Amino acid sequence: MTFDAWLPALILFSSLIPGLLIFFLDEERHRLRTALNLAGAALKLVLVGWMIWGVFHDHAYLSRLTLLPGLDLVLEADALSVLFVALSTVLWLVTTVYAIGYLEHSPHRSRFFGFFSLCVSATVGIALAGNLVTFLVFYELLTLATFPLVAHRGTADSMRGAKVYLTYTVAGGAVLLVGVAWLSAIAGPVEFTEGGALDAVAGRYRSELTVIFVLLIGGLGVKAALIPLHGWLPQAMVAPAPVSALLHAVAVVKAGAFGIVRVVYDVYGVDLAADLGVLGPLAVLAGATIVYGSVRALAQDGLKKRLAYSTVSQVSYIALGTAIFGPVASIGGIVHLVHQGVMKITLFFCAGNLAETLGIHNVSEMRGCARRMPLTMAAFTVGALGMIGVPPVAGFVTKWYLGTGAVAAGSDWVLLVLAASSLLNAAYFLPILYTAWFREPAGEWPDEQPRGRFEAPLMLLVPALVTAVLSVAAGLLAAAPFSPLEWAKLIAAREYGL
Amino acid sequence: MIGLADLALLPWVVALPLGGAVLSFVLRTRAPFVGLVTALATAAAGLLLAAQVLAAGVQRHLVGGWGAPLGIDLQADGLSALMVAMTAVVGLGVSVYGSAYFAGGNEDTAHQRAYFWPLWLLLWTALNALFVTADAFNAYVTLELLGLSAVALVALAATPAALTGAMRYLLVGLLGSLLYLLGVGLLYGAAATLDLQQLAQAPLSGRVAAVALAAITAGLVLKTALFPFHFWLPPAHASAPAPVSAVLSALVVKASFYLLLRFWFFVAPELASAVLTTGLGLLGAAAVLWGGLRALTAERLKLVVAYSTVAQIGYLFLVFPLGLGQPEGFTAWGGAALLVLAHATAKAAMFLSAGVILKAAAHDGVSGIDGTAQALPVTIFAFALAGVSLIGLPPTGGFAAKWLLLNSALASGQWWWALVLIAGSLLAAAYTFRVLAHAFTRLPGDPPPCVRSRRLEWSALALAATALALGFVATDVLELLRVGAPVQGPVLMERAP
Numbered sequence: 001m002t003f004d005a006w007l008p009a010l011i012l013f014s015s016l017i018p019g020l021l022i023f024f025l026d027e028e029r030h031r032l033r034t035a036l037n038l039a040g041a042a043l044k045l046v047l048v049g050w051m052i053w054g055v056f057h058d059h060a061y062l063s064r065l066t067l068l069p070g071l072d073l074v075l076e077a078d079a080l081s082v083l084f085v086a087l088s089t090v091l092w093l094v095t096t097v098y099a100i101g102y103l104e105h106s107p108h109r110s111r112f113f114g115f116f117s118l119c120v121s122a123t124v125g126i127a128l129a130g131n132l133v134t135f136l137v138f139y140e141l142l143t144l145a146t147f148p149l150v151a152h153r154g155t156a157d158s159m160r161g162a163k164v165y166l167t168y169t170v171a172g173g174a175v176l177l178v179g180v181a182w183l184s185a186i187a188g189p190v191e192f193t194e195g196g197a198l199d200a201v202a203g204r205y206r207s208e209l210t211v212i213f214v215l216l217i218g219g220l221g222v223k224a225a226l227i228p229l230h231g232w233l234p235q236a237m238v239a240p241a242p243v244s245a246l247l248h249a250v251a252v253v254k255a256g257a258f259g260i261v262r263v264v265y266d267v268y269g270v271d272l273a274a275d276l277g278v279l280g281p282l283a284v285l286a287g288a289t290i291v292y293g294s295v296r297a298l299a300q301d302g303l304k305k306r307l308a309y310s311t312v313s314q315v316s317y318i319a320l321g322t323a324i325f326g327p328v329a330s331i332g333g334i335v336h337l338v339h340q341g342v343m344k345i346t347l348f349f350c351a352g353n354l355a356e357t358l359g360i361h362n363v364s365e366m367r368g369c370a371r372r373m374p375l376t377m378a379a380f381t382v383g384a385l386g387m388i389g390v391p392p393v394a395g396f397v398t399k400w401y402l403g404t405g406a407v408a409a410g411s412d413w414v415l416l417v418l419a420a421s422s423l424l425n426a427a428y429f430l431p432i433l434y435t436a437w438f439r440e441p442a443g444e445w446p447d448e449q450p451r452g453r454f455e456a457p458l459m460l461l462v463p464a465l466v467t468a469v470l471s472v473a474a475g476l477l478a479a480a481p482f483s484p485l486e487w488a489k490l491i492a493a494r495e496y497g498l
Numbered sequence: 499m500i501g502l503a504d505l506a507l508l509p510w511v512v513a514l515p516l517g518g519a520v521l522s523f524v525l526r527t528r529a530p531f532v533g534l535v536t537a538l539a540t541a542a543a544g545l546l547l548a549a550q551v552l553a554a555g556v557q558r559h560l561v562g563g564w565g566a567p568l569g570i571d572l573q574a575d576g577l578s579a580l581m582v583a584m585t586a587v588v589g590l591g592v593s594v595y596g597s598a599y600f601a602g603g604n605e606d607t608a609h610q611r612a613y614f615w616p617l618w619l620l621l622w623t624a625l626n627a628l629f630v631t632a633d634a635f636n637a638y639v640t641l642e643l644l645g646l647s648a649v650a651l652v653a654l655a656a657t658p659a660a661l662t663g664a665m666r667y668l669l670v671g672l673l674g675s676l677l678y679l680l681g682v683g684l685l686y687g688a689a690a691t692l693d694l695q696q697l698a699q700a701p702l703s704g705r706v707a708a709v710a711l712a713a714i715t716a717g718l719v720l721k722t723a724l725f726p727f728h729f730w731l732p733p734a735h736a737s738a739p740a741p742v743s744a745v746l747s748a749l750v751v752k753a754s755f756y757l758l759l760r761f762w763f764f765v766a767p768e769l770a771s772a773v774l775t776t777g778l779g780l781l782g783a784a785a786v787l788w789g790g791l792r793a794l795t796a797e798r799l800k801l802v803v804a805y806s807t808v809a810q811i812g813y814l815f816l817v818f819p820l821g822l823g824q825p826e827g828f829t830a831w832g833g834a835a836l837l838v839l840a841h842a843t844a845k846a847a848m849f850l851s852a853g854v855i856l857k858a859a860a861h862d863g864v865s866g867i868d869g870t871a872q873a874l875p876v877t878i879f880a881f882a883l884a885g886v887s888l889i890g891l892p893p894t895g896g897f898a899a900k901w902l903l904l905n906s907a908l909a910s911g912q913w914w915w916a917l918v919l920i921a922g923s924l925l926a927a928a929y930t931f932r933v934l935a936h937a938f939t940r941l942p943g944d945p946p947p948c949v950r951s952r953r954l955e956w957s958a959l960a961l962a963a964t965a966l967a968l969g970f971v972a973t974d975v976l977e978l979l980r981v982g983a984p985v986q987g988p989v990l991m992e993r994a995p
Contacts, residue, residue, distance in 0.1 A: 068989055069989045141892070163931070
């Protein structure tokens with residue numbers, strides 16, 4: 001075996017093995033646990049960097065494990081998987097630092113960080129999956145690894161949230177399983193192939209392939225929070241802040257969105273999908289989700305709930321870009337995988353900071369909080385402006401490519417969706433910013449912690465600032481080599497065979 | 499040097515546990531030690547037998563050198579070897595667990611300890627003998643031995659519920675074996691032999707053979723607790739001591755199912771009609787749904803686990819419509835065999851961890867285990883891992899098994915069985931996480947005090963990990979199953995265009 005055949009597996013193991021070790025650590029082994037976490041995250045970062053370089057130069061990395069004859073677990077690096085792996089690796093490192101700071105004194109840290117690492121391993125597995133079965137395996141594993149994280153606090157509220165989360169995701173997983181099994185029964189093992197993997201059977205099974213597409217998207221749509229399957233997401237807000245951050249930015253909703261991208265581009269192929277007539281309904285569904293999520297976000301007073309509905313809306317940009325036939329819109333959808341991740345994780349870090357330092361949970365309590373926590377609110381502002389689509393933050397790049405791509409594809413109605421969504425985004429984010437920066441504080445904060453040297457513990461503050469800087473950088477340096485946008489262009493070129 | 503192929507292992511897998519049973523009965527005070535040593539030796543012999551069959555093909559041993567039809571033969575093909583190996587792994591785990599479970603100073607446990615070992619080793623003898631016998635009447639003898647030792651083990655708990663459960667179990671078991679005996683007698687009248695291989699070659703047809711197979715099937719279905727004949731299983735399995743529950747659910751019900759496979763797939767596949775295969779499949783589907791629903795609503799923790807067995811048995815019967823008489827039946831055959839193994843390890847792990855949990859719980863209801871996740875993380879992890887395999891989530895053995903059954907259903911165009919599989923998985927997810935949700939619920943104050951025993955906790959975890967590992971060695975399992983398999987075909991099917 002060469003190193004190339006081990007690299008994808010090593011990237012998986014770099015979080016899996018620390019995770020498993022952490023389960024068996026005593027609660028009090030704080031330093032060892034932190035060292036394991038950070039060493040795993042750093043190692044993964046190095047390995048992923050290596051892989052990016054290789055994939056850019058058309059190098060192939062593939063690990064294969066045969067479970068049954070005709071059923072292989074395949075981990076493989078292509079341009080799309082590298083994008084997602086890089087995102088999750090960077091954000092895992094940042095979130096781990098945040099989580100260590102956040103959970104400093106709470107019980108069950110070993111359990112938490114064990115499942116946390118499992119969750120990232122599952123995400124990396126989803127990113128690197130080289131065929132549909134491998135994707136399914138890690139998709140289900142992700143469900144299992146996140147359940148204990150959502151339920152972590154063990155209170156009646158979090159148990160209820162976790163139960164709703166599990167009901168949705170397990171049911172979605174079952175639907176996905178049916179789709180995958182059905183597809184495998186007519187087409188054999190489905191390897192992800194740029195341009196589509198179903199050419200051999202496309203002629204014979206048109207109607208069945210359409211039904212299977214609906215099943216696959218239905219199963220994936222649960223995690224991607226497409227309406228009407230989004231109900232779990234606001235409920236899952238009971239999780240601790242680092243979990244919400246990871247859930248919304250990298251792990252769960254992204255896994256669903258990434259799966260949709262995979263199914264459309266690398267299973268069906270965008271040509272076959274367009275030919276079957278399934279892209280139009282998907283685009284409409286995504287558009288409806290974008291508007292619906294924004295409207296619901298308007299009415300929420302709970303900060304995390306408002307952010308959750310905002311996620312419902314923003315993640316569907318990815319599905320929307322995927323469903324519009326044409327490379328420009330595809331670039332917009334794919335690049336939003338990264339952009340939404342960086343911006344949303346910033347917002348959640350800041351929300352967690354506010355809750356931990358001042359006890360603020362609701363928008364109505366935020367009056368003047370920027371005076372007390374200027375850096376946190378500055379980061380929050382960057383994220384919020386990015387969500388609205390204000391240049392030069394990354395969100396603008398997404399909306400630009402989605403809009404021009406939609407016009408190029410003749411789907412002018414998408415412009416209306418984008419405009420409405422941006423207006424609504426502004427309507428629910430700008431009041432927050434106004435309240436925080438320009439209104440007088442009401443007096444006492446709900447639950448203020450004694451102030452240290454900085455406005456908040458450093459381990460909570462720095463991650464938020466780092467991701468805020470990344471959000472701006474992704475927008476400002478969009479034309480630089482190896483920026484998310486350039487990489488998304490590379491992917492789109494390969495998918496469309498340009 | 500003697501190679502693996504030259505070892506006469508077949509008599510040993512029966513003789514070792516039998517000797518251990520006698521010895522542990524005589525040396526009462528040293529029973530746990532004798533039991534553990536015997537368990538190790540028997541397990542080693544069983545696993546070696548599997549390796550031997552894989553390497554050298556079907557093994558046959560003529561007891562006393564007589565040979566059929568006069569003497570009694572022992573035979574191990576791929577299916578038998580798998581069953582013996584399964585018994586070895588589960589048996590070893592349960593023995594380690596049992597050695598710690600019945601420890602303790604009071605009179606009750608001393609009594610239980612003294613009788614557990616001889617009875618359990620006798621039960622192991624019966625299982626192994628049943629799996630390797632080549633003779634239909636001998637199978638009856640082992641079936642009775644199995645039933646009687648199982649009933650005695652249930653009664654070990656000595657609670658009123660256990661005694662009632664044991665009594666019902668005894669009566670149903672006797673009725674089942676008598677029906678089986680009736681069928682075997684009729685077969686002997688029709689074919690003048692009891693050797694299974696010779697029966698398979700004999701031209702079985704006509705009314706007598708049909709009645710004989712019907713009686714055998716009815717008896718074995720009753721003993722396997724297929725819906726609606728499952729009524730005796732939950733009280734018996736739920737009221738027995740934890741290691742006994744594990745053995746009953748994991749292994750004992752598989753014995754009669756194994757005989758069903760023997761008769762329908764090897765002896766008389768030509769007698770199977772569409773009514774029979776569909777009928778058994780439908781009863782299996784009903785079992786999956788009913789067992790799942792009852793598990794979801796059951797009040798007591800062990801009843802949840804017991805009803806889950808009812809549901810999982812239902813899946814096994816899908817092998818009849820999907821595999822019997824199908825040109826490419828191996829997919830379903832492999833799926834059913836893998837499911838037998840996956841369920842055995844996972845369910846044993848689940849009952850064993852339930853035993854640990856209940857020692858710490860406030861009461862034996864599902865809500866009584868609130869907060870135990872804090873006190874017993876390893877055990878809850880074992881329970882969850884076992885549940886994951888029962889649900890059929892990847893990458894466990896349960897997933898590999900269900901994937902094969904799903905593939906078989908979809909590729910052969912019988913998609914309705916796929917719906918049963920999925921519905922069953924959803925129910926399994928619901929009842930597993932119902933238990934876990936209670937375990938994770940945090941109670942105010944400190945976690946409940948409990949006795950932590952590493953041997954109890956880790957033997958349960960080891961079995962759960964085996965269920966997980968099965969997913970990674972499924973290829974080897976299927977290769978062993980190919981040895982002397984009654985159905986052919988590729989592992990995974992593709993729909994013919």
